[in-house]
Amino acid sequence: FISDPIKKEIEKLKHRRKIAEVIDQLPGPKWYPIVGCAWLFLMAERKDFWKVLRKRCDMYKPLFRTWMGKYPIIHVMKAEHVEIVLNNSFEKSLLYRFFIPWAGTGLFLQPDISIWRSRRKILTPTFHFAILDDFQDIFNEKSQTLVKLLSEKSNGEYFEVTNLLARCSLDFICETAMGTKINALENDSEFLKAVFELPQLITYRTYTPLLHNDFIFKFTQLKKKQDKLLSIVHGFSRKVIREKREKLQNNNQLKKRTSEEEKIMGRKERKAFLDLLLEGNTMLSDEEIRQEVDTFVLAGHDTTAVAIGWTLFALANYPDIQAKVQAELDEIFQGKERPMTPEDIIRLKYLDRVIKEVLRLYVPAHIVGRKLDKEIVLDNLKIPHGVMVSVDLFQLHRDPEQWPDPERFDPDRFLPEIASQRHPYAYCPFSAGPRNCIGRKFAARITKTEVAWILRRFNIKSIETPQNVEVYSEVLMRPQNGLHIALQERQ
Numbered sequence: 001f002i003s004d005p006i007k008k009e010i011e012k013l014k015h016r017r018k019i020a021e022v023i024d025q026l027p028g029p030k031w032y033p034i035v036g037c038a039w040l041f042l043m044a045e046r047k048d049f050w051k052v053l054r055k056r057c058d059m060y061k062p063l064f065r066t067w068m069g070k071y072p073i074i075h076v077m078k079a080e081h082v083e084i085v086l087n088n089s090f091e092k093s094l095l096y097r098f099f100i101p102w103a104g105t106g107l108f109l110q111p112d113i114s115i116w117r118s119r120r121k122i123l124t125p126t127f128h129f130a131i132l133d134d135f136q137d138i139f140n141e142k143s144q145t146l147v148k149l150l151s152e153k154s155n156g157e158y159f160e161v162t163n164l165l166a167r168c169s170l171d172f173i174c175e176t177a178m179g180t181k182i183n184a185l186e187n188d189s190e191f192l193k194a195v196f197e198l199p200q201l202i203t204y205r206t207y208t209p210l211l212h213n214d215f216i217f218k219f220t221q222l223k224k225k226q227d228k229l230l231s232i233v234h235g236f237s238r239k240v241i242r243e244k245r246e247k248l249q250n251n252n253q254l255k256k257r258t259s260e261e262e263k264i265m266g267r268k269e270r271k272a273f274l275d276l277l278l279e280g281n282t283m284l285s286d287e288e289i290r291q292e293v294d295t296f297v298l299a300g301h302d303t304t305a306v307a308i309g310w311t312l313f314a315l316a317n318y319p320d321i322q323a324k325v326q327a328e329l330d331e332i333f334q335g336k337e338r339p340m341t342p343e344d345i346i347r348l349k350y351l352d353r354v355i356k357e358v359l360r361l362y363v364p365a366h367i368v369g370r371k372l373d374k375e376i377v378l379d380n381l382k383i384p385h386g387v388m389v390s391v392d393l394f395q396l397h398r399d400p401e402q403w404p405d406p407e408r409f410d411p412d413r414f415l416p417e418i419a420s421q422r423h424p425y426a427y428c429p430f431s432a433g434p435r436n437c438i439g440r441k442f443a444a445r446i447t448k449t450e451v452a453w454i455l456r457r458f459n460i461k462s463i464e465t466p467q468n469v470e471v472y473s474e475v476l477m478r479p480q481n482g483l484h485i486a487l488q489e490r491q
Ligand code: HEM
Pocket: 092, 107, 108, 109, 120, 295, 296, 299, 300, 301, 303, 304, 307, 364, 365, 367, 368, 369, 429, 430, 431, 434, 435, 436, 437, 438, 439, 440, 442, 443
């Protein structure tokens, strides 16, 4: 006599009870109805959230549970657990949904596995190394502008650098993803301000359980502000797509002119990701393309800027390592101011190891949140499907079993003969498994080019040290008060 919807609800309730029974076998902080374990954050100041995260982890690691309101979360940080989770979860955890108003269900947030598969297939070729080689000119040009701006500050005085780095990364992404110059390094714009403010607003919402409820959020000033920022960001990408479409409609003429230009200039017209999506037979609507372009801006600009910031911080704090990178650069460039080529990038082997070590200790995306597709077993405990899991990459990269003396900065941990002895999931700054970062090679290329340009020209010092730097989690792991560096022109 029970109708199907009621049966379904009963099944759901049973499953929830099963999850609760299993989850509460794991250690974790005390939880209360409605807030779950969020009281830990409600009792702390925003600036101390990072410390709360770390303390909680130290108390219950390596496998524990928390409750976010009525939702249980499992926290994993051992390589063998991370491997199981990342290969058995497709959907992102619930907190990611706050980014959907910005980037829609583009690749990063796509919940449907078959749509995701076809998008990933369409987008992967746009990151082919030949296309990255085409972008090398842009990376050189922007890095040179950055170096010029930095040289105006190279009087030995300390200054805050992360803002300039974020602007430079936004320039890279806009020109490579959309084919549009915004000159963020030199000019302010509404778009730039909106792209910088949105992550702050979304993080605030994430850490405020009351605002998780869409109905409550709808009536807040924060929602009004979010709508305003989104209309700027979406307005910008829609305009670029519209203009590119119009240009494509004059295709024949354009093709003729382009091939004539190619003959004269001796090179092909460079294509941005957006051109490749519009020109290829992708069957994506303009709105779907807009979501993918916004996804690249969201996932690509801040991550790389933060990674570059931490790289400068590390080089400033380890002068002997800085000198070794400079020696490698001098050997390749022999003091000449010439642009960097893709071949130079391959030759920068030591810098490559330095950046890898930076991404170990200062992993920008320090947490990856997933929802289990199927039941998994961790330390003999069966965890049912549907449970959210938080993969703590910060802690994973500090596991002393995989990383002896984990706090020591040592790029040689990435020498092939040493790296091969580690668990394959001991190092995942770009996540791993099917939903790993599509932009990792792109990110590596930007980071190497920009850092190389800076180190060819300057010696760096920093006020912040590994001991005194206050860390802050605003979507990414970043220095709370920015990074203050001083530059000295090299002879
Ligand atoms: C140092 C820089 C970067 C880091 C540390 C980084 C890290 C990550 C991580 C950890 C993920 C997995 C996130 C998750 O599952 O929750 C991811 C996914 C992704 N990243 Fe990156 N990323 C970087 C640069 C980039 C760049 C430059 C782009 C694009 C231009 C990009 C585009 C994406 C996309 C689209 C995804 C989603 C992939 C999918 O679900 O199939 N990332 N990234």
